[in-house]
Amino acid sequence: MQSLVSYLARTLALVRKELLALLTDPSSRVLLFTPALMQSLLFGYGATYDLTYAPYAVLNQSPGVAATELLARIDGTGVFKRVATLTGSNQIAGVIESGDALLAITIPPNFEARLASGQQVPLQVVLDGRNSSTAGLAAAYVSSIVASFNASRGTTPSLTIVRRAWFNPNLESRWNLMPPLIASLSMIQTLMLAALSVAREREQGTFDQLLVTPLTPLQILIGKALPSILVGLIQSTIIFLIIRFWFEIPINGSVGLLYLGLFMFTVASVGIGLSISALSLTMQQAMLYTFMLVMPLMLLSGQLTPVGNMPAILQVATYANPLRFGIDVVRRVYLEGAGLSEVAFDFVPMLAVSAMTVPLAAWLFRNRLA
Amino acid sequence: MTSSGNAIVAVEALRRTFEDPGGGVIAAVDDLSMMVRTGQLTALVGPDGAGKTTLMRMFAGLLGPDSGSLRVLGIDVTADPQSVQDRISYMPQRFGLYEDLSVQENLTLYADLHGVPQDQRRERFSRMLEMTDLTRFTGRPAGKLSGGMKQKLGLACTLVRSPDLLLLDEPSVGVDPLSRRDLWTIVQQLVDEEHLSVIVSTAYMDEAERCAQVFVMNRGKLLAEGAPESLRTRAHGLTFTAVPPGGTPARELQARLIDAPELIIDAVPVGGNVRFIRRPEADPVRLSDLLRGARCEARREELEDAFMMLLQQHHEQETESPATPSPAIAVAMPRTAGGGDKPVIIVRDLVRTFGDFTAVASTSFDVARGEIFGLLGPNGAGKTTTFRMLCGLLPATSGRLQVAGRNLRTAGAQARARIGYVSQRFALYGNLTVRNNLEFFGGAYGLRGKALKARVEASLAQFGLDASAKSGLLPAGYKQRLAMATGLLHEPDILFLDEPTSGIDPLARRAFWRTITALAKSGVTIIVTTHFMEEAEYCDRIAIQDAGQMLALGTPTEVREQAAEAAGDMNSAFIAIVERGRARREAQGAAT
Numbered sequence: 017m018q019s020l021v022s023y024l025a026r027t028l029a030l031v032r033k034e035l036l037a038l039l040t041d042p043s044s045r046v047l048l049f050t051p052a053l054m055q056s057l058l059f060g061y062g063a064t065y066d067l068t069y070a071p072y073a074v075l076n077q078s079p080g081v082a083a084t085e086l087l088a089r090i091d092g093t094g095v096f097k098r099v100a101t102l103t104g105s106n107q108i109a110g111v112i113e114s115g116d117a118l119l120a121i122t123i124p125p126n127f128e129a130r131l132a133s134g135q136q137v138p139l140q141v142v143l144d145g146r147n148s149s150t151a152g153l154a155a156a157y158v159s160s161i162v163a164s165f166n167a168s169r170g171t172t173p174s175l176t177i178v179r180r181a182w183f184n185p186n187l188e189s190r191w192n193l194m195p196p197l198i199a200s201l202s203m204i205q206t207l208m209l210a211a212l213s214v215a216r217e218r219e220q221g222t223f224d225q226l227l228v229t230p231l232t233p234l235q236i237l238i239g240k241a242l243p244s245i246l247v248g249l250i251q252s253t254i255i256f257l258i259i260r261f262w263f264e265i266p267i268n269g270s271v272g273l274l275y276l277g278l279f280m281f282t283v284a285s286v287g288i289g290l291s292i293s294a295l296s297l298t299m300q301q302a303m304l305y306t307f308m309l310v311m312p313l314m315l316l317s318g319q320l321t322p323v324g325n326m327p328a329i330l331q332v333a334t335y336a337n338p339l340r341f342g343i344d345v346v347r348r349v350y351l352e353g354a355g356l357s358e359v360a361f362d363f364v365p366m367l368a369v370s371a372m373t374v375p376l377a378a379w380l381f382r383n384r385l386a
Numbered sequence: 387m388t389s390s391g392n393a394i395v396a397v398e399a400l401r402r403t404f405e406d407p408g409g410g411v412i413a414a415v416d417d418l419s420m421m422v423r424t425g426q427l428t429a430l431v432g433p434d435g436a437g438k439t440t441l442m443r444m445f446a447g448l449l450g451p452d453s454g455s456l457r458v459l460g461i462d463v464t465a466d467p468q469s470v471q472d473r474i475s476y477m478p479q480r481f482g483l484y485e486d487l488s489v490q491e492n493l494t495l496y497a498d499l500h501g502v503p504q505d506q507r508r509e510r511f512s513r514m515l516e517m518t519d520l521t522r523f524t525g526r527p528a529g530k531l532s533g534g535m536k537q538k539l540g541l542a543c544t545l546v547r548s549p550d551l552l553l554l555d556e557p558s559v560g561v562d563p564l565s566r567r568d569l570w571t572i573v574q575q576l577v578d579e580e581h582l583s584v585i586v587s588t589a590y591m592d593e594a595e596r597c598a599q600v601f602v603m604n605r606g607k608l609l610a611e612g613a614p615e616s617l618r619t620r621a622h623g624l625t626f627t628a629v630p631p632g633g634t635p636a637r638e639l640q641a642r643l644i645d646a647p648e649l650i651i652d653a654v655p656v657g658g659n660v661r662f663i664r665r666p667e668a669d670p671v672r673l674s675d676l677l678r679g680a681r682c683e684a685r686r687e688e689l690e691d692a693f694m695m696l697l698q699q700h701h702e703q704e705t706e707s708p709a710t711p712s713p714a715i716a717v718a719m720p721r722t723a724g725g726g727d728k729p730v731i732i733v734r735d736l737v738r739t740f741g742d743f744t745a746v747a748s749t750s751f752d753v754a755r756g757e758i759f760g761l762l763g764p765n766g767a768g769k770t771t772t773f774r775m776l777c778g779l780l781p782a783t784s785g786r787l788q789v790a791g792r793n794l795r796t797a798g799a800q801a802r803a804r805i806g807y808v809s810q811r812f813a814l815y816g817n818l819t820v821r822n823n824l825e826f827f828g829g830a831y832g833l834r835g836k837a838l839k840a841r842v843e844a845s846l847a848q849f850g851l852d853a854s855a856k857s858g859l860l861p862a863g864y865k866q867r868l869a870m871a872t873g874l875l876h877e878p879d880i881l882f883l884d885e886p887t888s889g890i891d892p893l894a895r896r897a898f899w900r901t902i903t904a905l906a907k908s909g910v911t912i913i914v915t916t917h918f919m920e921e922a923e924y925c926d927r928i929a930i931q932d933a934g935q936m937l938a939l940g941t942p943t944e945v946r947e948q949a950a951e952a953a954g955d956m957n958s959a960f961i962a963i964v965e966r967g968r969a970r971r972e973a974q975g976a977a978t
Contacts, residue, residue, distance in 0.1 A: 022832055029829025033815070033822070041817050221813040225872075228777050228882075229830040230803040383781070 026231060030239025034213070038243060048205070052251040055201050056194075056258045065189035067153040073100035073117040075108065078127035086123070089161050096157070112144050119143045119154050131169075183268070183351040194259045195350040196319045198252050199278065199342035203285045203313070206248035208306055210289025213240050214381070215302035233378040240293075241286050241374070248282040249275070268353030277349060277359065281342030284366045287373030288338075294380030313339045338366045393457075394551055394583045395422035395445060400454035402440055414440040415451070416606035422585060422599070427577050429594040430587040431693065432603035433891025434862060438587035439479065441603075442555045445585065446476040459550055475549035479556050481540030485529030489520055489539055492528050496543040507546075514542040517572050533765035534565025541572060552576070554586040558593065560888060562764035563919060563957050564964060570596065589892075591690040592957070600689070602696050605704070609696045614689050621663055621691035624651070628660045629681040636660050637758075637903045637924050639680055644900060649673050652694040652896070655923040656955070658943045663691050697893055728791075730755050730880055730911050731776065736785035738771050745771040747934040748785070753927075755879075758902065758912040760925035764964055768934040770884075773915050777882045778802050790879045803831060806873035810885040812865045816858025820851050820868055824875060831876035845871040863894045870901065874910075881905065883914040887921065899924050919956040930963055937967040 039045055072090070076083055090096045100111050102120070111117040122140040130137045141158055143151040184191040217223035226236065256274075259265050267274075288309070296302035316323075316330060317339040323331055334340045341362040348354035348362075402415045415437045422428045430438045443449040445458055447467030456463050458470045483492055493514065497507055515521040518538040523531065528539060537557060544552070554573070558566045570593065576582045586597070594600050595614045602609045602617070610617060630639040636655035643653035643662050649672060653662035660680075664673060729752035738746040746768045753759045763769035774780040775787065778798050787794040790804035814823045824845060828838045846853050849867040857868060866886070873881055883902075887895045895918075903924060906912055914925065922928045923942050930938040930945065938945045942956065949959035 022834075025834045026830055026832055029826055029834075032829070033818070033826040036818055036822055036826075037815055040822075220816070221809060221811050222815060224779055224809055225807060225813040225827075226830070227779055228802055228805065228807040229827065230799040230832065231830050232799050 023235070027235045027238050030231065030235065031242050034239060034243040035246075038209075038247070048247055049251065049254060051205060052201055052254045053258070056197055056255045057262075059197055059201075060190060060194060060258070060263050063189075063193055065149060065153070065193075067095055067150060067157065070096050070118045070150075070154045070157070071099040071116060072096050072154075073102055073108070073111045073120040074098060075102040075105060075120065075122045077125040078123050078129075080128035082128050082131050083123045086162075086165055089165055090121070090158070093157065093161065096154075108142055112142060115144070117144075118150065119158070121158070190263060191265055191351065193319075194263060194265060195346050196317075196343040198255045198259065198274075198350075199281055199346050200314065200317065200319055200339060201255055202248050202251035202282070203339055203342070204310055205251055206244050206282055206285045207289045207292075207310065208303070209247055210240070210244040210286045211292040211296070211302040211306045212299055213244065214290065214293035214377075215296040215299045218296070219298045227382065233381045236381055237290070237374065237378040240290060241283075244286045244289065245279070245282050248285065249278060252278050252282070265350075267350050269349035269355070273354075273356055273359070274346065274349045276356075277342065277345035277362065280363055280366045280370075281338055281345070284338035284342075284369040284373070287370045287377065290377035291373045291380065294377045313337055316340060317343050319343050335365050336369065338369050341366050392423055393421045394424040394459060395420070395585065396455075396457045397421070398455040400441075400444070400456055401452045402437075402444060402449065403452055404440075413606045415444070417454075418603075418606070418608050420601055420608060420611065422583075424583050425577075425581045426583065426598040427573070427596065428583075428585045428599045428601070429597035430585065430601050430603060431589070431591070431594045432587075432609075433589065433697065433893070435605065435891070436603040437606040438603060439555055440606075442476070442478075442553050442585070442587060445553055446474060447471050448476075473549060474551040474553060475544045475547070476553040477540055477544040477555065477557060479559060481537070481543070483528040483536060483540060483543070486527055488525050488527055489515075489531070490524040492539060492543055493546060497546045500547045502547045510546060510548075514545060517575065518542045519568065532565075534561050534568070537561050537565060538569060538572070541569065545576070548580065548582075550583065552582055552584045554584065556587050556589065558588060558590060560765075560885075560917065562767075562917060563960050564764050566590075566593075567961065591688070591693055594693075595689050602693060604697055604700045607700070609700055610692075617692045618687050618689050619692075621687035621695055623684075623687075624663050624666060624695075625685050625687045625691050626662055626664065627656075627683050627685045628662060628677055629683075630658075630660065631678075631680055635926065637899075638907075639677075640924075641900060641903050642678075643676065644896060646676050649676060651698050652691070654896075654920065656920065657923070657946060661685065663695060694892060697891075701893065728755075729753055730790055731759075731913070732786065732788040733776070734786040736772070736775065736787060737783045738768075738775060738780065739783045744934050746775070746931075749931075749934075749936050751929060751936070751939055753911055753913065755911055756906055756909045757927065758906050758914065758925045760922050760928035761913065761915045761931065762919070762922060762928055762960060763931035767932045767964075769915055769931045771934075772931065773882065773884060773913070776913060777805055777807050803876070804879045806876065806878035806881045808869045808873040808881070808883045808886055810888060812857075812869060814857050814865075814868060814872060816856070818857055819853065820846070820855050820857055820860075821853040823857050823868065823872060827872045828875050833876060841875055841877075845875055862890055866890055866894070866898065870898075874905075878910070880911045880913065883912065885915055885917060887916065887918060895921075919960050922956050922960075930960060932964045932967050933971065935967065935971075938963050 038048065074087060076087070087098075091098060099117050100107075102108065102111070105122065108120045108122070112120060120142040122142070124137060124140070127137050139162065141155060143155055145151050181187045214223065217226060231239070260267060289306070292305045292309070293302055296305060315321075316326070316334045316337050318334070319339075323334050323340060326334070345359045345362045348359055397418060397420045400415055400418045401413060403411050403413045406412045418437075418441070430441065432438055440449065444451055444456060444463070447458075447463045447470050450464055459473055461470050463470050484495065487495065490511075493511055494507075497511075502510065512521075515524065518541065520535065520539060520542065523535070528536060531539060541554075541557065557569055561569065573584060573586070574596065577584055586593070588594055598613060599611065600614055600617055601611045610620070628639060628643070630636050636658050640653045640655045640660045643650045643660060649665055649668040651663040651665055653660055731753040733752070734750050736746060736749045737744070749772060761769045761773055771780065775782050776789065778789075778794055778801060782795065789801045792801040792804070794801045815826070818826070821842065824842045825838065828841055833841055845851070849871045851864065851868060851871060857865070860868060887898055890898065899921065902912055902914075914921075916922065925942060927939065927941055928945055929936055938948050940948070945963070946956065946959045949962040
């Protein structure tokens, strides 16, 4: 009992020192929390797939009531803004190439007449495919405008689609993009923090002084890991609060389960960070390794592009990526309201990564030769 | 003083200040005037922080003065630094070698940077490589050279062209006696053969003794100047050697003498005796009381004596009190009895290999309780490896290692709880306060609650430390004190000191050793590595290692006797033993 108390007290001394070192320096204090704040606001406002402004050009070869009505409908969306009125089809290439217009709509010469006689008329839409997703969105908007135009003229198609998007009724891309930030943004910081923790001590020569104390590798590990985990969770909390209360994206699942998932995920990230740190001799090395790792972790996480769209071999590789499962837990618990049994599988790969990296780091503390 | 036409450097009322981290202003060079003559070797000597480096950098035009005039080679450096830099070579303390480039590539690079014509290079390179004895290593990456060889390569790179003036800033810091001797041979050769003007800054008096002109500096002020022979006479008639009564260690007598600053200016143990300088006004009766019958002989004064006198006088002028070697620390710590005469460190057949390189080969020795044990050796000799294995920082490849009654291989944490460690450079958390550092290390050693509080307070008082000061901003001497306080916080049985005195001034070094001898007296075992051979004299026993082999082990006197013919001082004894060891190895290598 006495020895257990003593063991914990020693470990606590290290935790306290690590926290003091992090928090006494005003500049590092600022660095701990402002990036999470700034990045989540930036992502919230800056990163969106929703189409809110689409400049277009029109070549109207059939001035008349029908064409005017169609164009009025397009202008009336508030999204499309007419930037050019063309007089010949040879001008289309110019406005698209220069990027002045995202799309060019051509109304053919016999538009009015054929519509009046109940015939089908093709409407040509030329799109700037250099940005495929925006072009696709714009095209979809145009077709839905045309569909409602048709409906107003009493031509009912035989088949209609009625859309209900679950978990994100208005299909706002912010809902899709933001909750994963709770995991991914805090990961960058925890990874860096853990990666620098031992490397900094090695570089400044304090690690030897730490190693000659009776602290065991396990104690050093706990002492180094706890502050990083704590900082990681605090950052996740900041981002969570911004998403929930500033951007008002409602949470469907249990906050407790969200935090259990985040804890597992943060432990795995800290494990990776500490392994990097124990391998590096200098802070510069640790930073380089971290930057090298962050990019593939992000790309293979499924945050921006679905894992299911990747080649089979990369899909296998994603199992080593705790961020993939961290994001999955967050997304499912947050948007879908998933329960423990539904996300339990996500915990397995994260635990496996922790079980590999944490002991590796502890072993490297003493056995990495300076 | 000669006419200024003969001066290669002329300084008039030069001043340069810096802002110190605490917010105040420090005058690194303070109203200094001096004149350096052409074609000879000139030394700037002074303790750390004397302003030597600042002065050197101003000579080289790398730093502008706040006020005063400075002419180098007859040119006003402040107005036209480039034309001075075109004609001088400057070797800073840490020379910028490219570690991943080979010796030859480094030379070529510096020749390119200085625009040395191709036709002159061949001859210059081969001369430099031959002088520095690096011809064999031209293909080796600079990063893989030993500390001494790096320094020689740095000198070779500085000298790829023939300068009119060579500036060397403490070229021998952290360099072992052998490499130090080689460096000076090269410099001497250049002065003799090329009539090169050289200004060298140094903390070693034996180096200053080789120079034609010596400038003694302290805290930005010039204390004295002159040829070594004339400077020396300042201590004339005040220098003595005391022989301690049979069997007692010299350091006990030395401690008694240095604790009486009103009578004694300086005292150091040398060769089993104590050399001391008495104060001119010291009362002979009180002096003989202090010596307690130890036999006392006058000896010839040396430059070192004059230097210590000048420093001590300057210190007293500035602070109006003698630089006492902090007597507070002499308060003996109560040691738990027991263990008797059993050795506290037992090393048997210790081996450490890195790949196929043997850093330490089958080494055995014991260290008794309360002993001061010195580990000496050239750079790369294996002493650091041995030291790191002893304090548990590096696992041994094979052999037995018992520290404080515990096997270091199986009970590392318990063994480590009984040792204290003070590393070579400041290795505490710079952005934490003194108290935070002490509390953390106390906690790591298992102190908590009231016991921790009591020990921290005691240490703060004992070492005169300000609890709320940021550790990283402390002056060097106080950093050292904090490191010692940390190492001793948990009252260890054994204290490991890794080159503890490198970079601190001679007065602080005396005080430091006074602490160490007091600690040993109270029963703490001390293991110390050092480059200052004269410090080996404080040790009870010393071990000299080279190429992983133990070459000598015994009391300083025994080791000097082993060196036989070169038995003068520790420095030459060390060189003799290492060279003999190397010759023997080469003979063996040739035989097989």
